Amino acid sequence: MVSIGTTFKSTEVIPVAGRYQCVVCKLVVDVPAHVVSMGKTFFACPICHAGEEGGAKGPHEEVWEYLG
Numbered sequence: 001m002v003s004i005g006t007t008f009k010s011t012e013v014i015p016v017a018g019r020y021q022c023v024v025c026k027l028v029v030d031v032p033a034h035v036v037s038m039g040k041t042f043f044a045c046p047i048c049h050a051g052e053e054g055g056a057k058g059p060h061e062e063v064w065e066y067l068g
């Protein structure tokens, strides 16, 4: 179970399918179940690059907020 409002780093494994919002630029991404089942990690924000070195936030900072 993941509570709405939980935040994740770009390097963490995506726990559940659903919508996640970038805490910096508010971009919402929809992560489908088949991506979660592959055990993929999150990613840097494609808009503001939060979650990568030199981005709005680094890889060690929480970037994605679970919306449900």
Ligand SMILES: [Zn+2]
Pocket (backbone or CB within 6 Å): 022, 023, 024, 025, 026, 027, 045, 046, 047, 048, 049, 050
């Ligand atoms: Zn962003």
